[in-house]
Amino acid sequence: MKLIKDLFAYIDALPPRTLVIRTIYLVASAAAVMVLCASLITRKILSDIPSADKLDEYTPSLTTYVYDINDQVVAEFSQEKRANLTLNSIPIDMRNAVVAMEDKDFFRHWGISPQGIARALLRDLMHTRAAQGGSTITQQLSRNIFLKPEKTIARKIKEIVLALQIESNFSKQEILQLYLNQIYFGAGNRYGVQSAAKFYFGKDVRELNLAECALLAGIIPNPERFSPFSNPDKARLRRYLVLERMLAERYITQKEMDDANKEPFPTERFTLLSSHAPYFVEYLRQQLEPKYGAAQLWKGGLKIYTTLDLAMQIPAEDIMEKYLVKYDSDSIKARQAAEGDEPSVSSGALQGAFVILDVKTGAVKAMIGGRNYQSSKFNRVTQAARQAGSTFKPFVWMAAIQNGYTPATIIDDSPMAYYYDGKDWRLLEGATDQYSISNAIQPFAGNKDFKIWVPSDFDGKFLGSITLRRALELSRNLASIYLVTRIGPTQVVDVAHKAGVKRNLEAVPSIGLGTSLVSPMEMVSAFSTFANGGIHVEPFGVLKVVDNQGKILEEHVPDEQETFTPQTSYLLVNMMKGVVQRGTGSYAGRLKRPIAGKTGTSQDSKDMWFIGMTPDLVAGAWMGYDDMTSLAMKDWTGGGTVLPWWTEIMESVLKEQPIRDFPVPEGVVFVTVDPETGKLALPNCKKKLLDAFVKGTEPTVFCDANH
Template identity: 55%
Template sequence: MNILKSKFFIFSFVFAATLGIFVCAALTYYIVSGIPPVYELEEYSPSLTTKVFDKNNNLIYEFSVEKRQLVPLDEIPVDIQNAVISMEDRNFFKHAGFSLKGIVRALVNDIVLGKAAQGGSTVTQQLSRGVFLTKEKKIIRKVREIFLSVQIERAFSKQEILQMYLNEIYFGEGAYGVKAAAKKYFNKDLSELTLGESAMLVGVIPLPSRYNPFAHPETAKQRRALVLNSMQEMGFITPEEAKAAKEEPLPEKKQAADKPGLYFIEYIRRILEPKYGMDTFWKGGLNIYTTIDIEKQALAEQIMNERLHDYDVRLAKDLGIEIVDDSIASEALPEEEEASSAEEKPEQKEYPQLQGAFFARDVKTGAIRIMIGGRNYEESRFNRATQAKRQPGSSFKPFVWMAALEKGYTPSTMIKDLEMVFYYDGNNWRVFDEAKDQYSLQLAAQPFMYSKDFDVWAPRNIGGSSSGFSTLRRALELSRNLVAVNLIDAVGVKNTINAARRAGIKSALPNAPALALGVSVVSLDELVSAMSTFANNGIYVEEYAIERVEDQNGRVLEQHIPNEREAFSPQDSFILINMMKGVVKRGTGGAARAIKKPIAGKTGTSQSYRDAWFIGMTPNIAAGAWMGYDDDTAQEKGRWTGGGAVAPWWTAIMQEVLKDEPAADFHVPDGISFASVNPETGKLALPGDRNKFLEAFKKGTEPSSF
């Protein structure tokens, strides 16, 4: 019996031991299977910031999920390293990855408090948790953390571990790593940090939200003092150094000013994000070198917003609405009066707000220099420079004039400035018999005006007057609608469409004579780019925004390759540009004369004054401005035209843009001759003509009579 009991006891013991070993093995396998191979830490690449630079290599924006910048240990201040050791892990250089004493202390605190509150983690444990493991406080995670920490200690030196930790740890305010934190809190590079600043940064590590100096300055100050005391205890600093550091001021959060160029930033994001994918674009640390000139961009935004605000005030005044500028009013009041004034201030009425857009590009290369898509990116991210399509009005006329030049017309060619009436017969637009006098023409058209079987169109000049005949030049300078319509009827709508296409217009264009008056819709960047073709000796150059993209190691992933083609002859292009210079010197774009440099331009106003435009060019840069309402509100009362309303603020912007550029004129190509002409008749000028004008012609096309 005793033998049987002994055998049973031995069997039970063996079974229990075997079961225990099996359970331990299974548990160990479960724990270890959840731990990634430590060699992955060598290949670990945390989320990096994608940086955007302007044409002068100024950093203008950062795309990131986490604000992080990697830096080697020898570039991290010793004060920061010592502060981390004194506060986070005093035995860092002695332990093998974990502290048994710290774990026991944390366990006791957790039992006393009844919840997992005390960490007790070494720097190595914090690193393993931050890189590989979740942050939830579970026992299994803690065990895995210890296992992984031991492996990390075996695979890496203490210096390597400290370097990885200081580049990985979260400091609050979206900043990961010490370099990003120094920039975020102090707007400094690491090498510029003081002892007090280093101590403050380390102080926020355990609880960034609680010890944030912007949100809780007193708590942050107490925490900084604790860090300095700890550093003093360990002999890293002297009492005098600690005292001086405690008296340093804490950083104050500055109100983030609106970054210039946000419409442009979104424009390039839409180009690159689909190409490289979300992860690479947002986390891959790309360096994007762009064409934008951020300094001029900022000036342009300021000027446009100020001018459009002034127009808003004028319009609101006409409607009996007083617009109060809160920022200006509050500056004049003491705090007590400001508070009471805010309570007494009547609620303002709703008033329409004008929108605007501005776009500038290099004539010869197509590089985008300025892009303003609206007055406030945060309020409306719709880019009115590239996404909006509006009627260009008379700013479309240069394409009609180019079609005429290619047909043999000259700036002195006389064109009818007479009323016409068109009707649509179901297939084509046709004009009534032009041989009749104006009264007979109106009389003949009357029955068709009210017929449901016919579409009838009778264009008019602004103001309703007509001069009878006009030279091609004078009609462009004064933007005569009837000349434009007579001209497109003579040279052909299809030829005009063809000229616009070659220049760079991609939008749909109607096969109708009204095209001459800009009834189609185009985008601002499209119109500016097409006009640039004329200023570039007839060479079309595709616009672009990105010079090159590099990966985090400086390897070039893509680089801009020019896309250009010959669209028009240099001679026709110069003659058109020469006529467009007259728009500024003597015509509707006179506001731009204030720049006092050669400018070729064209104004544009769409039907019912819904859209106002001005496009202007030098030999090097082309720029366009648009103004209107998003809901397409008509401005019959305001009567704001491209020349009267937009050209002035276009000029104000371009005075800043061009102030450092020489007053270069457009190149005169071979095959051009000049002759003095009478601007009214288009014939050679007589010696006594007071207003004679030196006109450009293709050789052999000069007028031969007086």
């Protein structure tokens, strides 16, 4: 200030002529300096400005959508929730509302508004920093796409220059389209009018009425402050202001404005992200992200069409949780009675898993990997390694069928024991009852290195001679070990692998009791091979992936492998139907349709299973604790716990499905047998059973009338 005062004092002291010359000189010099400085500053500011031509190459971050089999949105992958629309896809009221509120002269100016810039500069000078305001739609677009969100005069200059460049390279329609797809609407990182319409109104932007368009246009300057959910009064005022502007610009009539102002406000937040099937969505992500890369999956606007059926998934989730809450409580109470008030497991720790596959294609129709995805992202359908228990027995029975056994073959359900010789487990010869077993192991009682295994059944009974069919229906452990001993555990392992089990399995006698570790997905996939006439198809979840230009990136091609003959597969399935009709799976009989299946309970009741199938669908259910803790209820079995909720789920799933029986392949014949002896039934037999056989293997001897 002192320098300026001294300068004016010096000028005042000069003679008039000299004063005029000196003043002109000083003013010219000052102007030259200012122009030079302005030029240098402008050059510095504009040195790193991007070219507006790049707008042609600009690809916004787009939302990837996951659809179920009926094109319902299941989930979305996104960093910014956005959809790209053409201008013609956006209703005229939406376009007019935004133009009226944000830039009424949009179709008349050439990128900038001199009056708006002047007002903004005046505010900037008063605040010494750049303030928001005075920007045209084109300026906002240039700022949102190319510039950092800082409020400085330098950024304002860049914004103006870019706006001028954009206007000279793009039409008004192209600019408005880009803007309407780019503008930020808050609400969890939502961009563009389509994403906003989905969130605020739960509908496509094409379906918005005038009042809804006005509301969206009104919240653009500050979506959080003007949100109809958090600040309905402010949002209502903003809607009124937009309608008022639209009226002033003659976009609408007074009556249209009055009617729109009477429209109700949104009160419910809509979201595209389904709370259902999170384990299935993660199952897909783990497959697709390595294939397409994180950038394309999360920002590429893909459309992923899947095999999931929400009509099956949603009731399955609800029903499973209902039952697990009950069993969780019962298990806790049992532990409290045995351990005191502080049981060794916490409430809510009991877990479950459920999956449905299409028999013919392997398509995953429903998948529940656990009770709460937010608490545990571990997918028990695909990642768990659990003992299968008796659900493993069908592999033993298939191996037996391949070795010439028929459903009527008599096998032995009697006591036996095995000892370990340091290399293999061997049958203890002569150990045919409890007394002989006790005598045989007595000499080794004090030998710590001596290992003996005495298998038993759940009920502690021995049924002696029994048909192959009846042994499966009653899930007899000793009969299963009998078969493994005679066939060899290696053949059982081979059958399991051919059917669809991927994991390494130990070829030991106990494999007949399901002691090997498997996942529910492996087991259900393997069972589907039997239901599919011996043809194995890999489970899959993705039908088709389409990019944001409509190009198909991938489409599922089924890979079928014939692993068993249709005849042997049918025999096994027919025996598994007996499990539901007369055996441990009889609870599923209330579905009143042909169901084949197998119950399972693992060692120490750590795992409960049921896997069942129709000619079209195969579904598996599992229940247990993640840490392998016993369920602490000695009378619990897969048939008594898991089967009821499996049945209730399938009752919902199958209610619209036609009732069909498993097709009988050529080469299978039916004869009436005595179910106790497996021989041909006489007319006066008390019990008769129409049983299936591969042609040429059916029994030829009649039963003894006195049996």
